[in-house]
Amino acid sequence: MRLVLCDDNRLLCEALGFVLEAHGHRVLAIATCVAEGIAAVAEHRPDACLLDLSLPDGSGLDAARAMRQHHPDTKIVVLSCLTDPAVVSEAKKIGVAGFLRKDQKPSSIVSALKVVDAGGTAFDPRLLRQRGPRAVTQSRENPLGALTPRETEVLRRIVAGQSTSQMAREMDIAISTLRGYIKSILAKLGAHSRLQAAAIASGPRYRSVA
Amino acid sequence: MEIKVLIADQERTFAEALAIRLADEEDIRVVGAVQVKTPDPWLIAANSFDVMVVDGDLPGGGANQLCATASSRSGSSRVITLSSTSEPERIVDAIRAGTAAWVRKDQTLEHLLCVIRGVARGETWLPPSETGNVVRLLMQEQDRRRENGRLLASLTPRERAVLTCLAEGTGQREAIAERLHLSVNTVRTHLQNIMAKLGVHSALEAVALTRDQLAAEECSAW
Numbered sequence: 001m002r003l004v005l006c007d008d009n010r011l012l013c014e015a016l017g018f019v020l021e022a023h024g025h026r027v028l029a030i031a032t033c034v035a036e037g038i039a040a041v042a043e044h045r046p047d048a049c050l051l052d053l054s055l056p057d058g059s060g061l062d063a064a065r066a067m068r069q070h071h072p073d074t075k076i077v078v079l080s081c082l083t084d085p086a087v088v089s090e091a092k093k094i095g096v097a098g099f100l101r102k103d104q105k106p107s108s109i110v111s112a113l114k115v116v117d118a119g120g121t122a123f124d125p126r127l128l129r130q131r132g133p134r135a136v137t138q139s140r141e142n143p144l145g146a147l148t149p150r151e152t153e154v155l156r157r158i159v160a161g162q163s164t165s166q167m168a169r170e171m172d173i174a175i176s177t178l179r180g181y182i183k184s185i186l187a188k189l190g191a192h193s194r195l196q197a198a199a200i201a202s203g204p205r206y207r208s209v210a
Numbered sequence: 211m212e213i214k215v216l217i218a219d220q221e222r223t224f225a226e227a228l229a230i231r232l233a234d235e236e237d238i239r240v241v242g243a244v245q246v247k248t249p250d251p252w253l254i255a256a257n258s259f260d261v262m263v264v265d266g267d268l269p270g271g272g273a274n275q276l277c278a279t280a281s282s283r284s285g286s287s288r289v290i291t292l293s294s295t296s297e298p299e300r301i302v303d304a305i306r307a308g309t310a311a312w313v314r315k316d317q318t319l320e321h322l323l324c325v326i327r328g329v330a331r332g333e334t335w336l337p338p339s340e341t342g343n344v345v346r347l348l349m350q351e352q353d354r355r356r357e358n359g360r361l362l363a364s365l366t367p368r369e370r371a372v373l374t375c376l377a378e379g380t381g382q383r384e385a386i387a388e389r390l391h392l393s394v395n396t397v398r399t400h401l402q403n404i405m406a407k408l409g410v411h412s413a414l415e416a417v418a419l420t421r422d423q424l425a426a427e428e429c430s431a432w
Contacts, residue, residue, distance in 0.1 A: 008294060014319040015227035018234070032316055081221060102221040103245060106230065109223065145269070161410070161418025191379070194414055199379030202421060 001117050004029050004044055006037035006063065007052035007079065016050075019106045025113065034058040041067050041074055048097070048116060050109075053080040053087065061087070064094050075116055079109070088127050098122035144201065146188045154181045159198045213330045216259035217243040218276065219292070220268055228263070231319060238326065249275040259287060260330050263322075266293035266304060266312070274307035281308030288329045290322075298343035301336060302351070305344070311335035358423045364407050368392075372400040377417045377424055 003025055005013040010032050017027040028044040031037040034055050041049050049067060053060035064076050077098035078091050088099055097116045100109060101124050112122035147155060157167045168175045182194065191197040215238055219225040222245035229243035242257050246265070249272040254262075262280050266273045277289045290311040291304045301312050310329045313322055314337060325335045336344055365373065368390075375386045383401070387394045401413065410416045 009224065009315040010317060011292070011315050011319055011322060012221070012224045012227065015231040016223070018231040019227050022230075079223070102223045104223060106223060106227045158414065159418060161412070161415035163412065163415075193379070193381045195376060195381035195417065196379035198414060198417060199377065202377075 001025050001047040001113060002044070003027050004031065004037070004040045004046040004049045004074075006031040006040070006049060006055070006060070008032045008054070008056050009052070016106060016109070020110065020113070023110045032056075034060065034063040037063050038066050041071050045071060046074055048075040048077055048113065050077050050079050051096075053078060053082050053091075061090060061094065064091065064096055068095050077113065077116055077122065083127055085127070088123070092123075099127055100124055101127065143189050147185060151181050151185050151188070154178065155185050155197060155201050158182075158185075158194050159201050211237065211330070213238050213261055213326060214241045214259045215239070215326065216241050216253075216257050216262045218246045218253060218262065219243075219265040220245065220247055221265075232323075232326075235323065238323075246272070246276075248272055249279070251276075251279050254279045254283065254287075261288050261290060261326055263290045263292060263326070266291040266300070271303070274304055274309075277304060277307040277309050286332075288332075290325055290329055290335075292322075296337045296340050298340050298347050301340060301344050302347045305348070312337060312340075355423060355426075358420055361408050362420055362423050362427070365404060369400050369404050369407075372397060373404055373416060373420060374424060376413050377421055381413055 003017075003020065005017055005027060007013050010030060013030040013032070017030065021027060028046055029040040031040045032055075034057050037049065037051065037055070051060050051064060055063070060078065060080070064078070067074055067076055075097040076095075077100060078096050079100050079102060080087075081102045083101060091099055098112055098121055100112055100122065104124070115122045144152070144155075153171065154167065157170075162170075164175060164178060168178045171178070186192070186194075186197055189197050189200050191200055215232055217225045217229055217232075217240065219228075225243040225245055229240040232238050233240045241259050244253060246253065246268065248270075249268065254276065262276070264273045264276050268276075273291055277291065280287050280289050288310040289308060290313055291309045292313050292315050293300070294315045296312065296314050304312060311325050311334060313325055313335065328335055362370070371390055372386055375389055380386055380389060383394050383397045386392075387397045390397070392400075404416055405411065405413075408416050408419055410419060
């Protein structure tokens with residue numbers, strides 16, 4: 001197949017391109033963002049575009065939508081580490097020919113492209129089987145992972161030794177809002193004080209035995 | 211000279227495709243391409259390699275842990291950190307863990323090959339656009355460390371022990387008193403002296419100021 005590869009990891013594009021060419025495909029262009037990807041598909045009219053979803057200038061889903069609209073002959077195969085069922089079904093709705101995960105061996109991508117080339121679709125079966133997200137088990141393994149971005153920001157400032165008024169001023173939020181964040185951080189980390197939260201955040205060396 | 215390369219990345223597709231591509235070079239032998247989610251010290255122990263290419267975007271600073279394990283090993287194992295970004299603060303952390311190179315994932319393979327060969331010869335590679343910032347950060351850090359070291363040295367052994375309790379998250383005077391077999395009043399005096407000597411207003415600030423230094427001195431004491 002004549003291919004365009006689109007992923008912000010250029011090293012992946014070049015290495016995977018090498019594997020695909022060894023299996024008789026031709027890589028016409030490598031793109032590393034949405035804009036380049038759309039331009040490359042418009043210029044080369046490839047048989048297929050291997051498309052990442054997390055690109056620096058936007059979502060690969062938007063790129064897929066634009067490609068489907070303007071170049072319906074180009075088949076789109078998503079290659080992503082995202083496995084959110086909502087994303088998979090959105091991609092299906094757009095009309096991609098395949099959705100592959102980045103945790104499989106390169107040869108299964110070769111096989112999937114063979115299926116797509118023959119007019120079939122290639123969706124990683126594990127993506128269709130999975131149910132809800134597993135946020136709960138994840139947070140148990142790593143309590144820091146359960147924090148929202150805003151809470152992480154507050155925790156970072158606690159570790160840096162900032163006072164309540166200093167944080168409120170620099171983050172431009174009310175002290176009562178800040179106290180809410182701190183309460184939530186302590187609860188999620190299972191800490192009794194800011195000092196203890198700072199110790200947990202600073203890593204195992206300072207994690208108290210108790 | 212043949213360069214033995216170990217690849218560790220959170221994406222299996224990337225690790226294995228890169229392995230296939232690198233193996234095509236005459237002077238490179240790939241000894242392993244492993245999908246890693248969390249740092250596994252056995253990965254380092256079980257493989258003999260000259261250069262490890264590690265995913266710098268592993269969650270929780272996992273790459274730096276792998277890096278530290280690899281560089282503490284005897285011999286001349288070198289590490290290249292790959293990442294989708296290149297903030298100088300992250301590069302400095304990686305350098306401290308012992309990385310020999312930082313390569314952005316949006317670089318070309320040609321560049322990565324250059325770095326692998328360079329690092330195997332003992333060279334260090336950083337993104338040229340960030341080198342100035344990285345050096346500046348390292349210098350600032352050194353100044354700060356010297357200053358903090360001076361502050362820390364001004365504490366008595368007892369005051370240091372109290373400070374270590376704080377750093378470990380034990381903040382209540384009663385709890386510190388019990389741990390160190392002191393009276394609550396004595397702990398209060400120590401706390402006041404610590405804050406006065408360090409010129410800070412809270413226990414949290416005292417810990418923030420001295421955490422790195424305490425950790426470093428503990429390490430070198432072993």
